[in-house]
Amino acid sequence: MTEKNVSTLKSHSVMLVSENEDIAQIVADVFPAGEDNLITENASSFQALNGTALQLAFKHDLVIFEIDPDDAGEVAAIKDVLEHRDDSTLFVALTQNDLTITKARELRKIGIDEVLPLSIDSEGLKAAVSEKISARNTPQTAFQNTAATLGKVIPIAKARGGAGASTVAVNLACSLAGGKGSMFRKAKKSRVALLDFDLQFGNSNVFLDLEDNGGFMQLIENAEKPDDRFLSSILQEHAMGVDVLCAPAPMVPLHSMRPEIVEGMLDLLQQRYDYIVIDLPCAIVEWVEPIFKRAAQLALVTDTTVPSVRQARRLIDFYREANMTLPVEIVVSRERNTLMRPSHVREAEKVLETKLRHWLPDNPKVARNSVDLGRPIVDIKPQSDLGKALGKLAAAVSAEVQPVAVKST
Template sequence: MGHHQPRSIIIVSERVSFSQEISGVFSMEDNNTITTANESFKMMNGRAGSLVFDQDVVIFEADPDDADEIQAVKELLKKRTNGTIFLALTGNEVSITKARELKKIGIDEVLPLSIDSDGIRAAVDEKLSAMRAPEQNLFNGSSALGQVIPVTQSRGGIGSTTIAVNLASTLVGRDKTMFKKATRKSVVLLDLDLQFGNSNVFLDLEDKGGFLNIIDSAEKVDERFVGSTLQRHALGFDVLCAPAQVVPLHSMRPDLVQDIIDILKMKYDYIIIDLPRAVVDWVEPVLKSASKLVIVTDTSVPCVRQARRLMDLYREDSVALPVEVVVNRERRPMLKSEHVREAEKVLETKLIHWLPDNPKVARSAVDLGRPIVDMKPKSDLGKALTLLASALSYSEQTVNRKK
């Protein structure tokens, strides 16, 4: 399974078995050049720079308690002027705090020694593509100023994450209209539900600490930093996973959210955002940037009332914000019942987006970590989700054509 671009990898470890194991992971791919150095960085002394900075990737063992070795790595990283990526593998018992200290000296990624070969290959791919991304596809004009579509819910468990994940999955490959052939769109999914976010579970991705890096960072985020926190899904869109550990909601700041959105709008056609259940001040920049807000509800009285409250609350700052109400787990009625008409009255909008209840398909999609539109596109729910994505993006095209 060769990659498009050749890359050179150096493996640094005193343990020959470590070098052999890591070499084995990458030698399966035909366009990797692999070098091994069976010594530590402190043993290399002044030779380290000339050995490693000609390489794309440096993979080495790191013991955070070996002060001399860490100091040698730190001194080496101070001399880094190019895009060489440093990947450290540590014992599984290393604490998050110690792993973060390693990242602070400039190590690009810290992974446990127990990681499997797919995991380490994915980490290298991700870091290299983030490093090469600025030259390749940032600011390419055609995808500048993407549409920001936040998704929120009128009650917990109503399915907003399902909708966000499937929107991202569908929008990346659609946009075939009478006027043009299907084109690939660049899409990113941000899981801003810091405390309960689980879009990574729906997509079978592991949180790699990208969000925590953003929150912990004292520096202003730039396009390369944000790019390095994103993970690429097999369907072709990028994801910023919510942190695996629960973090306080106030650990995000409005200016940070604004910076992230500004950066992503320059790079992606669509930015899908799974919002937190709680109302927090840093949601304001999301709404100010939004081209439309999606509220997921059902037609029960408490849910409809809560959806109305959310609409009013979120429109306080963004008066003209278009709101799309999606009724989940209810089939579109042939004839509107009294209570559906009542719901439309309360929400002051026609209910046009309906997603049928199909617990079997929804459940197996979550269990397998695959979006419904990818796993069961022909199911009633798969078709309805595709239609929803089509409607949300089509209204945008129509607006753009009228301009």
């Protein structure tokens, strides 16, 4: 994706529909006049604009307005404007802080690009608007060329809960993105998405100091394939260069997702990103099949205990039912490799039918600091034994994953 600059927003024409002086000041802070921004204030509602709203709105790059979702007349007025919209004007609604996900979804369905709380500060508004403007400006036609390649889907599975799969997923995604602290930082940066599909116990966001924005719950409640605009709105950009879909904060049933929703997401994401890293639940669910049909590589995190090795073998067999040629990298977590292979390691390699190449040493201090600070290990301690091991894993995955050609239609 294009880089998003949230430090300044230059040369924009903004229409503000609000009588709230605090909101007016926040908008002025985000779009300072000294940077060639022009703000037109309309201290009224869309209903009160008496037919002039349409002409006024589409003369601006951005329309920021207050709306009460329970005010049917005002909702109808903005809906009428949006029915005549083109893609050049961005509409951002400010509404009550305790708005339910259902009502927010209803506002987005009529065409509003972003729904934000009235309590938002200037930094929050700046970040949200900048992300939307950047997403709007990202060329979409470039991804439709049938000669292009699709992004590589890399699922991260685990043989047991607590194996460290989220640590692997987060640090792998950040390394592949070539962000600060990554061993790939001198190379051309890749576009990377990280999806936390561990619906019930996902915590990838904790490693990145991100809060759930409710996007996954909206995706589930919509119960339909997302479009590109909606998918862009629920992904959160991290400073390490990764766009993240957090697992839902509320506990939801694993069957809440459906295969067609996952398939629709991957259709869009593979056109936009170079890598899609997916943190999977420790469960067998129907909707993982589209992931493994498209997977270019699987990283399976385990230890070398007998129960974990047996479960890892079962998972490999199950996932290969969807993709018989799926390459699998076994990642041994919290164990250090030794020159002489102990008997239990040799037995594990025999059961898994592969040499155990990737070992993540047990370093509880570094791992704990990563979680407490909300920063990936490859960022805060890339030269630690654990940081180096994660970097080597990312290098191996990057080297072995091959481009996937788009099929001609």
